[in-house]
Amino acid sequence: MPEPDDRTLIKRFLAGDRDALDELLRRYRGEAVRIALSVLHNEDDAFDAAQEAFIKVFRNIHKFGGRSRFSTWLYRIVYNAALDVARKKRRYVNRTEGKGEDQRAGNPADRGEYAPPDDRLARSEKEELVRRCLDELPFKYRVVITLKDIEGLSYDEIAEMLSTSRGNVMSRLYYGRSRLRKMIEARMKR
Amino acid sequence: MSERKPDSARIRKLLDAYADGELSPAAELEVERALVAHPELSAELERIRELKALLASAAPEPSAEKLEKLSASVAAALESPPAASRRSGRVPGDTPAFRKAFLAIAAVLLLLLLPLGYYSRHRKDAPSAKVEEVEVGEGSGVKVISPEGASYSVIRITTHERDAVSVREIETAEGYSCEVVEDPDSGDAVIRLIPPAEEDDRKE
Known part of the structure:
Protein backbone atom coordinates (compact mmCIF):
# COMPACT_ATOMS: atom_id res chain seq x y z
CA MET A 1 0.00 0.00 0.00
CA PRO A 2 1.55 3.30 -1.06
CA GLU A 3 2.35 5.86 1.60
CA PRO A 4 -0.02 8.84 1.69
CA ASP A 5 1.39 11.98 0.10
CA ASP A 6 2.03 15.15 2.07
CA ARG A 7 -1.20 16.84 1.03
CA THR A 8 -3.24 13.90 2.24
CA LEU A 9 -1.41 13.92 5.55
CA ILE A 10 -1.91 17.67 5.92
CA LYS A 11 -5.66 17.28 5.34
CA ARG A 12 -5.77 14.50 7.89
CA PHE A 13 -3.80 16.59 10.39
CA LEU A 14 -6.19 19.51 9.91
CA ALA A 15 -9.04 17.10 10.60
CA GLY A 16 -7.44 16.24 13.92
CA ASP A 17 -5.55 13.08 13.01
CA ARG A 18 -2.58 12.87 15.37
CA ASP A 19 -1.03 10.00 13.38
CA ALA A 20 -0.76 12.29 10.36
CA LEU A 21 1.29 14.72 12.43
CA ASP A 22 3.59 11.92 13.57
CA GLU A 23 4.07 10.77 10.01
CA LEU A 24 4.90 14.25 8.69
CA LEU A 25 7.37 14.73 11.52
CA ARG A 26 8.96 11.36 10.89
CA ARG A 27 9.20 12.13 7.20
CA TYR A 28 10.98 15.47 7.54
CA ARG A 29 12.60 15.78 10.96
CA GLY A 30 15.99 14.42 9.86
CA GLU A 31 16.19 16.79 6.91
CA ALA A 32 15.06 19.70 9.06
CA VAL A 33 17.81 19.07 11.60
CA ARG A 34 20.44 18.70 8.88
CA ILE A 35 19.43 21.97 7.25
CA ALA A 36 19.57 23.74 10.60
CA LEU A 37 22.97 22.13 11.22
CA SER A 38 24.30 23.53 7.96
CA VAL A 39 23.60 26.98 9.36
CA LEU A 40 24.41 26.47 13.01
CA HIS A 41 27.21 23.89 13.41
CA ASN A 42 25.78 22.87 16.74
CA GLU A 43 23.50 19.89 17.18
CA ASP A 44 21.56 21.18 20.18
CA ASP A 45 20.91 24.50 18.49
CA ALA A 46 19.89 22.70 15.30
CA PHE A 47 17.33 20.62 17.19
CA ASP A 48 16.00 23.78 18.87
CA ALA A 49 15.65 25.52 15.51
CA ALA A 50 13.97 22.49 13.95
CA GLN A 51 11.53 22.25 16.86
CA GLU A 52 10.69 25.94 16.64
CA ALA A 53 10.16 25.62 12.89
CA PHE A 54 7.91 22.56 13.13
CA ILE A 55 5.73 24.27 15.71
CA LYS A 56 5.37 27.34 13.47
CA VAL A 57 4.63 25.17 10.47
CA PHE A 58 1.89 23.12 12.11
CA ARG A 59 0.32 26.13 13.81
CA ASN A 60 0.12 27.87 10.43
CA ILE A 61 -0.45 24.90 8.20
CA HIS A 62 -3.91 26.15 7.23
CA LYS A 63 -2.07 28.96 5.41
CA PHE A 64 -0.10 26.54 3.28
CA GLY A 65 -1.56 27.17 -0.14
CA GLY A 66 0.09 24.27 -1.90
CA ARG A 67 1.73 26.42 -4.57
CA SER A 68 5.07 24.93 -3.65
CA ARG A 69 5.88 21.57 -2.17
CA PHE A 70 5.27 21.19 1.55
CA SER A 71 8.93 20.28 2.04
CA THR A 72 10.12 23.52 0.38
CA TRP A 73 7.82 25.54 2.60
CA LEU A 74 8.98 23.67 5.68
CA TYR A 75 12.69 23.93 4.81
CA ARG A 76 12.35 27.66 4.26
CA ILE A 77 10.93 28.04 7.76
CA VAL A 78 13.61 25.78 9.23
CA TYR A 79 16.29 27.85 7.50
CA ASN A 80 14.85 31.07 8.89
CA ALA A 81 14.49 29.57 12.36
CA ALA A 82 18.15 28.54 12.22
CA LEU A 83 19.18 32.05 11.13
CA ASP A 84 17.18 33.38 14.03
CA VAL A 85 18.99 31.12 16.49
CA ALA A 86 22.30 32.10 14.89
CA ARG A 87 21.44 35.76 15.25
CA LYS A 88 20.48 35.36 18.89
CA LYS A 89 23.60 33.41 19.68
CA ARG A 90 25.83 35.36 17.32
CA ARG A 91 26.77 32.04 15.86
CA TYR A 92 27.57 33.48 12.46
CA VAL A 93 30.11 31.31 10.80
CA ASN A 94 32.13 32.30 7.75
CA ARG A 95 30.03 35.39 7.39
CA THR A 96 32.45 37.21 5.15
CA GLU A 97 32.55 35.99 1.63
CA GLY A 98 35.84 35.10 0.05
CA LYS A 99 38.06 35.88 3.01
CA GLY A 100 39.54 32.47 3.57
CA GLU A 101 37.59 29.30 3.62
CA ASP A 102 38.34 28.37 7.17
CA GLN A 103 38.07 31.17 9.64
CA ARG A 104 38.07 28.76 12.49
CA ALA A 105 40.81 26.52 13.68
CA GLY A 106 41.02 23.02 14.98
CA ASN A 107 38.51 20.25 15.17
CA PRO A 108 34.84 21.29 15.47
CA ALA A 109 34.40 18.80 18.31
CA ASP A 110 37.17 20.50 20.25
CA ARG A 111 35.24 23.75 20.07
CA GLY A 112 32.08 22.15 21.40
CA GLU A 113 30.47 22.40 17.99
CA TYR A 114 28.69 19.74 16.09
CA ALA A 115 30.60 16.57 15.51
CA PRO A 116 28.83 13.50 14.18
CA PRO A 117 28.47 10.67 16.68
CA ASP A 118 31.32 8.22 16.45
CA ASP A 119 29.26 5.08 16.88
CA ARG A 120 28.70 4.37 13.19
CA LEU A 121 31.60 2.17 12.27
CA ALA A 122 30.70 1.86 8.61
CA ARG A 123 31.66 5.41 7.75
CA SER A 124 34.77 5.66 5.69
CA GLU A 125 37.56 8.08 6.41
CA LYS A 126 36.81 9.80 3.16
CA GLU A 127 33.24 10.49 4.21
CA GLU A 128 34.51 11.93 7.47
CA LEU A 129 36.92 14.10 5.53
CA VAL A 130 34.14 15.32 3.24
CA ARG A 131 31.99 16.15 6.23
CA ARG A 132 34.77 18.10 7.91
CA CYS A 133 35.61 20.01 4.76
CA LEU A 134 31.94 20.79 4.10
CA ASP A 135 31.68 22.07 7.64
CA GLU A 136 34.52 24.48 6.98
CA LEU A 137 33.20 25.86 3.71
CA PRO A 138 31.87 29.43 3.74
CA PHE A 139 28.25 29.57 4.74
CA LYS A 140 26.77 30.45 1.37
CA TYR A 141 28.39 27.46 -0.29
CA ARG A 142 27.77 25.03 2.56
CA VAL A 143 24.05 25.71 2.57
CA VAL A 144 23.47 25.25 -1.15
CA ILE A 145 25.60 22.09 -1.25
CA THR A 146 23.69 20.67 1.72
CA LEU A 147 20.36 21.48 0.12
CA LYS A 148 21.33 20.05 -3.26
CA ASP A 149 23.63 17.12 -2.59
CA ILE A 150 22.36 15.96 0.78
CA GLU A 151 18.69 16.92 0.73
CA GLY A 152 18.19 16.61 -3.03
CA LEU A 153 16.31 19.86 -3.61
CA SER A 154 16.04 21.29 -7.11
CA TYR A 155 17.69 24.59 -8.08
CA ASP A 156 14.28 26.26 -8.15
CA GLU A 157 13.44 25.03 -4.68
CA ILE A 158 16.78 26.19 -3.30
CA ALA A 159 16.36 29.59 -4.96
CA GLU A 160 12.92 29.94 -3.41
CA MET A 161 14.21 28.91 0.00
CA LEU A 162 17.13 31.28 0.01
CA SER A 163 15.30 34.15 -1.70
CA THR A 164 17.82 34.24 -4.48
CA SER A 165 17.93 33.53 -8.19
CA ARG A 166 18.37 30.18 -9.86
CA GLY A 167 21.54 31.53 -11.53
CA ASN A 168 22.94 32.38 -8.12
CA VAL A 169 22.26 28.85 -6.89
CA MET A 170 24.04 27.44 -9.94
CA SER A 171 26.99 29.74 -9.41
CA ARG A 172 27.30 28.95 -5.70
CA LEU A 173 27.20 25.24 -6.39
CA TYR A 174 29.92 25.56 -9.00
CA TYR A 175 32.27 27.61 -6.82
CA GLY A 176 31.37 25.74 -3.65
CA ARG A 177 32.01 22.29 -5.05
CA SER A 178 35.24 23.45 -6.71
CA ARG A 179 36.46 24.81 -3.41
CA LEU A 180 35.34 21.72 -1.53
CA ARG A 181 37.19 19.45 -3.96
CA LYS A 182 40.38 21.47 -3.56
CA MET A 183 40.11 21.27 0.23
CA ILE A 184 39.59 17.51 0.13
CA GLU A 185 42.42 16.94 -2.31
CA ALA A 186 44.80 19.09 -0.27
CA ARG A 187 44.06 17.14 2.90
CA MET A 188 44.29 13.78 1.24
CA LYS A 189 47.82 14.66 0.13
CA ARG A 190 48.89 15.29 3.72
CA MET B 1 44.07 27.79 -28.26
CA SER B 2 43.36 31.12 -26.63
CA GLU B 3 40.10 31.28 -28.58
CA ARG B 4 38.86 28.02 -27.06
CA LYS B 5 39.47 29.06 -23.47
CA PRO B 6 36.30 31.11 -22.92
CA ASP B 7 34.13 28.27 -24.22
CA SER B 8 35.95 25.79 -22.08
CA ALA B 9 35.48 27.95 -18.98
CA ARG B 10 31.79 28.33 -19.80
CA ILE B 11 31.33 24.60 -20.24
CA ARG B 12 33.14 23.92 -16.96
CA LYS B 13 30.67 26.17 -15.21
CA LEU B 14 27.81 24.26 -16.80
CA LEU B 15 29.16 20.84 -15.79
CA ASP B 16 27.84 20.99 -12.24
CA ALA B 17 24.35 21.85 -13.45
CA TYR B 18 24.66 19.09 -16.05
CA ALA B 19 25.56 16.58 -13.32
CA ASP B 20 22.56 17.83 -11.37
CA GLY B 21 20.24 17.39 -14.37
CA GLU B 22 19.31 21.07 -14.19
CA LEU B 23 20.22 22.30 -17.67
CA SER B 24 17.86 23.15 -20.48
CA PRO B 25 17.86 20.66 -23.39
CA ALA B 26 19.87 23.11 -25.53
CA ALA B 27 22.53 23.64 -22.87
CA GLU B 28 22.60 19.91 -22.19
CA LEU B 29 23.33 19.28 -25.86
CA GLU B 30 26.08 21.90 -25.80
CA VAL B 31 27.73 20.17 -22.84
CA GLU B 32 27.42 16.73 -24.40
CA ARG B 33 29.10 17.93 -27.58
CA ALA B 34 31.91 19.46 -25.54
CA LEU B 35 32.30 16.21 -23.57
CA VAL B 36 32.85 14.32 -26.81
CA ALA B 37 35.31 16.90 -28.12
CA HIS B 38 37.27 17.37 -24.89
CA PRO B 39 37.99 14.22 -22.85
CA GLU B 40 39.37 16.28 -19.97
CA ALA B 56 25.15 12.05 -0.27
CA SER B 57 26.68 9.22 1.75
CA ALA B 58 28.38 11.55 4.23
CA ALA B 59 25.20 13.24 5.41
CA PRO B 60 25.19 13.65 9.20
CA GLU B 61 22.60 11.41 10.82
CA PRO B 62 21.06 12.91 13.93
CA SER B 63 20.47 10.29 16.60
CA ALA B 64 17.18 8.41 16.40
CA GLU B 65 16.56 9.02 20.09
CA LYS B 66 16.88 12.77 19.73
CA LEU B 67 14.63 12.74 16.68
CA GLU B 68 11.96 10.90 18.66
CA LYS B 69 12.27 13.50 21.41
CA LEU B 70 11.90 16.22 18.79
CA SER B 71 8.66 14.68 17.55
CA ALA B 72 7.34 14.36 21.08
CA SER B 73 8.26 17.98 21.92
CA VAL B 74 6.54 19.32 18.82
CA ALA B 75 3.42 17.27 19.44
CA ALA B 76 3.31 18.41 23.06
CA ALA B 77 3.74 22.07 22.08
CA LEU B 78 0.93 21.79 19.55
CA GLU B 79 -1.40 20.40 22.15
CA SER B 80 -0.98 23.54 24.26
CA PRO B 81 -2.74 26.69 23.00
CA PRO B 82 -0.72 29.04 20.79
CA ALA B 83 -1.43 31.83 23.28
CA ALA B 84 1.36 30.36 25.38
CA SER B 85 3.91 31.58 22.89
CA ARG B 86 2.32 35.03 22.83
CA ARG B 87 2.67 35.23 26.60
CA SER B 88 6.35 34.58 26.18
CA GLY B 89 6.51 37.64 23.97
CA ARG B 90 7.69 35.80 20.89
CA VAL B 91 4.57 36.45 18.80
CA PRO B 92 2.72 39.69 19.41
CA GLY B 93 -1.06 39.78 19.46
CA ASP B 94 -2.88 40.42 16.24
CA THR B 95 -5.83 42.47 17.42
CA PRO B 96 -6.76 45.54 15.35
CA ALA B 97 -5.70 47.79 18.21
CA PHE B 98 -2.34 46.12 18.40
CA ARG B 99 -1.85 46.40 14.66
CA LYS B 100 -2.64 50.11 14.74
CA ALA B 101 -0.15 50.63 17.54
CA PHE B 102 2.39 48.48 15.76
CA LEU B 103 2.12 50.39 12.51
CA ALA B 104 2.35 53.73 14.31
CA ILE B 105 5.50 52.73 16.17
CA ALA B 106 6.93 51.11 13.08
CA ALA B 107 6.35 54.28 11.07
CA VAL B 108 8.57 56.17 13.48
CA LEU B 109 11.21 53.49 13.23
CA LEU B 110 11.07 53.59 9.46
CA LEU B 111 11.53 57.36 9.38
CA LEU B 112 14.57 56.92 11.58
CA LEU B 113 15.99 54.34 9.24
CA LEU B 114 15.49 56.28 6.01
CA PRO B 115 18.32 58.76 6.52
CA LEU B 116 20.67 55.87 7.04
CA GLY B 117 19.99 54.73 3.53
CA TYR B 118 18.27 51.64 4.78
CA TYR B 119 15.73 51.98 2.09
CA SER B 120 17.45 53.19 -1.02
CA ARG B 121 14.50 52.78 -3.33
CA HIS B 122 10.76 53.28 -2.99
CA ARG B 123 11.40 55.90 -0.35
CA LYS B 124 8.49 58.09 -1.31
CA ASP B 125 5.98 55.30 -0.96
CA ALA B 126 7.63 53.16 1.67
CA PRO B 127 4.94 52.43 4.23
CA SER B 128 5.32 51.85 7.90
CA ALA B 129 7.14 48.83 9.18
CA LYS B 130 10.47 47.81 10.41
CA VAL B 131 11.91 45.17 8.20
CA GLU B 132 15.32 43.79 8.59
CA GLU B 133 17.42 41.73 6.28
CA VAL B 134 19.70 39.41 8.14
CA GLU B 135 22.77 38.79 6.13
CA VAL B 136 24.80 35.68 6.58
CA GLY B 137 27.24 35.65 3.75
CA GLU B 138 25.25 35.78 0.60
CA GLY B 139 22.61 33.44 1.93
CA SER B 140 20.59 36.27 3.33
CA GLY B 141 17.41 35.57 5.20
CA VAL B 142 14.65 38.10 5.26
CA LYS B 143 13.17 38.88 8.64
CA VAL B 144 10.25 41.06 9.58
CA ILE B 145 10.90 42.45 13.02
CA SER B 146 8.32 43.84 15.43
CA PRO B 147 9.04 47.01 17.42
CA GLU B 148 9.78 44.80 20.41
CA GLY B 149 12.41 42.97 18.46
CA ALA B 150 10.44 39.73 18.03
CA SER B 151 10.77 38.31 14.57
CA TYR B 152 7.77 37.34 12.51
CA SER B 153 7.91 34.02 10.77
CA VAL B 154 8.33 34.15 7.04
CA ILE B 155 6.08 31.41 5.75
CA ARG B 156 6.10 32.00 2.03
CA ILE B 157 8.24 33.82 -0.48
CA THR B 158 7.10 34.01 -4.07
CA THR B 159 9.22 35.40 -6.85
CA HIS B 160 7.98 36.98 -10.04
CA GLU B 161 9.07 39.48 -12.63
CA ARG B 162 7.58 42.97 -12.67
CA ASP B 163 8.80 45.33 -15.37
CA ALA B 164 11.83 43.08 -15.87
CA VAL B 165 12.72 43.40 -12.19
CA SER B 166 12.78 40.42 -9.88
CA VAL B 167 10.28 40.92 -7.06
CA ARG B 168 9.92 38.62 -4.09
CA GLU B 169 6.77 38.81 -2.04
CA ILE B 170 6.98 37.72 1.55
CA GLU B 171 4.12 36.52 3.67
CA THR B 172 4.51 36.17 7.39
CA ALA B 173 2.72 33.79 9.68
CA GLU B 174 1.42 36.75 11.64
CA GLY B 175 -0.39 38.29 8.68
CA TYR B 176 1.96 41.05 7.55
CA SER B 177 3.45 40.92 4.12
CA CYS B 178 6.25 42.75 2.42
CA GLU B 179 8.20 42.55 -0.76
CA VAL B 180 11.82 42.50 -1.80
CA VAL B 181 12.71 44.25 -5.02
CA GLU B 182 16.04 43.30 -6.48
CA ASP B 183 17.93 46.04 -8.28
CA PRO B 184 18.92 44.45 -11.59
CA ASP B 185 22.09 46.57 -11.82
CA SER B 186 23.50 46.39 -8.34
CA GLY B 187 21.82 43.18 -7.22
CA ASP B 188 20.89 44.95 -3.97
CA ALA B 189 17.65 43.91 -2.36
CA VAL B 190 15.30 46.60 -1.13
CA ILE B 191 12.55 45.63 1.27
CA ARG B 192 9.26 47.40 1.85
CA LEU B 193 5.99 46.56 3.48
CA ILE B 194 2.96 46.14 1.28
CA PRO B 195 0.11 48.01 2.96
CA PRO B 196 -3.24 46.18 2.88
CA ALA B 197 -4.75 48.84 0.55
CA GLU B 198 -2.00 48.40 -2.00
CA GLU B 199 -2.33 44.67 -1.78
CA ASP B 200 -6.02 44.93 -2.55
CA ASP B 201 -5.30 47.19 -5.53
CA ARG B 202 -2.86 44.71 -6.96
CA LYS B 203 -5.31 41.89 -6.67
CA GLU B 204 -7.92 43.75 -8.67
Missing part, protein backbone atom coordinates in the same frame (compact mmCIF):
# COMPACT_ATOMS: atom_id res chain seq x y z
CA LEU B 41 35.86 17.59 -19.41
CA SER B 42 34.61 14.02 -19.00
CA ALA B 43 37.18 13.50 -16.25
CA GLU B 44 36.01 16.73 -14.64
CA LEU B 45 32.39 15.55 -14.81
CA GLU B 46 33.39 12.27 -13.21
CA ARG B 47 35.02 14.15 -10.32
CA ILE B 48 31.86 16.18 -9.79
CA ARG B 49 29.77 13.00 -9.69
CA GLU B 50 32.16 11.35 -7.25
CA LEU B 51 31.93 14.34 -4.95
CA LYS B 52 28.13 14.35 -5.16
CA ALA B 53 28.03 10.66 -4.27
CA LEU B 54 30.39 11.19 -1.34
CA LEU B 55 28.33 14.08 -0.05
